[in-house]
Amino acid sequence: MESMLFESRDLARTEEFLNRAYTKMQIGGRAADVRTRISRAAAESISIDRIEIGFEMSYDADPLGKVCLCEVASGRITDHATDGWVDEFRPGDLVSFAPADRPFAGKIRRAAYTITMFDPALLTRVTGAGRKDDAAVRLLSHRPHSRTAAHQLSKTIAYLDQVLPNPAVKASPLVLASVSQLLASSVLAAFPNTAFPNTAMTDGADGRDARPPTVRRAVAFIESNLDQAITIADIATAAGVTVRAVQTAFQRHLGTTPLAHLRRLRLAEVRSELQGADPSACTVAEVAARWGFHHHGRMAAAYLDVYGELPSTTLAR
Structure with missing residues (x-):
């Protein structure tokens, strides 16, 4: 409904x-x-x-x-x-x-x-669990870890409540994927669950897999699928490691996360498209939505931080 x-x-x-x-x-x-x-x-x-x-x-x-x-x-x-x-x-x-x-x-x-x-x-998809006959991800408690965790999830829900009615969200597969990942990741961060037991991300095999080759495979997959609705689980699978291992590898070798790297590359695509667009026939919002950015203000702020100007300035020029 x-x-x-x-x-x-x-x-x-x-x-x-x-x-x-x-x-x-x-x-x-x-x-x-x-x-x-x-x-x-x-x-x-x-x-x-x-x-x-x-x-x-x-x-x-x-x-x-x-x-x-x-x-x-x-x-x-x-x-x-x-x-x-x-x-x-x-x-x-x-x-x-x-x-x-x-x-x-x-x-x-x-x-x-x-x-x-x-x-x-969605919980299973965002973690990569459920593959190779693994059990589906389940929440282990009906209450969050803490009041702080509940507050963070509450802010995510309030944000999505404002975003979901936007027609651009329903029109863009990338935006829908981004919204879905945000909600599922926020829920898993707030509640005890079967996907992420309380262990250090660098323990065991995950730590051993967090090497440069992992980053290279993950980056190659991201660059080949910028226009697709990919998740952190898809990136980990392409790299041949667990979600935790690919997250650790990016933090260790690039100082960022896989999804942040994906957003940075999509932001570059936005800039490239704006530079070649006709301002009379194109809007920043349309281009942003095509590349999965559903919050114009946040996208503009990130764009300004990276390129030193607003996306509207790039389009006008």
Whole structure:
């Protein structure tokens, strides 16, 4: 379901909408108190919903089939039970609401909150796990490592909530890939998970693989695929090492990350295209979107830092 807005004071209508928008569920509450408002920003498999439940609503739901993050702004969500645990969420909490394949139940007590959902396969793809019969990546806890980790993820979600409605995001495969990678990487950085156990990046084979040949293979792959929606996992596979090894190799030998190097090369493509463009028939935003830059302000700042002028100046000249 793409971007939408739903408002209702009818319990049956609210239940019907929730079944259509999320999963099969039963809800309960006083019919006279019902007040529901839900707005959605969405692109491809990612959706961010801002929800206001202005009454005491119970819920008993089937599995969502997606990773579901919940950030509470006001009110409470109590007696939330899934996967063998029960918890209560208050303002400021950002949690993984339920595993994608588990049912859940609880009570919403006049709460405003954000629900962010996406395909679980995105976690596996961004890490490179799931290849060679490896298990899919799973979150190991419904709460982040720390308040700091939760705050960083909250900022990412707020940023994506502004970006997803932009038509340029939906029109560009590179932009969609960038947005998806950002969300998945932020989730993995915030929550304990099966992809990155708490060990040093340079330990064992990963450290031994972080050598110049690894960098050369990775750079060659990046340069050959600048116009493709590649991930850090794709880069690691092309280099024949793990994600951690290719990250360590880039930090050790180039002082950067694989994805930062990819963005720098795409920025050079933006400059090259602007230098040869007709200002009357082309805009900076159009060129930036073609090369995967979905935030014009950040792209312009990076461009200024590298080339000493704004992209609009390059185009005008």
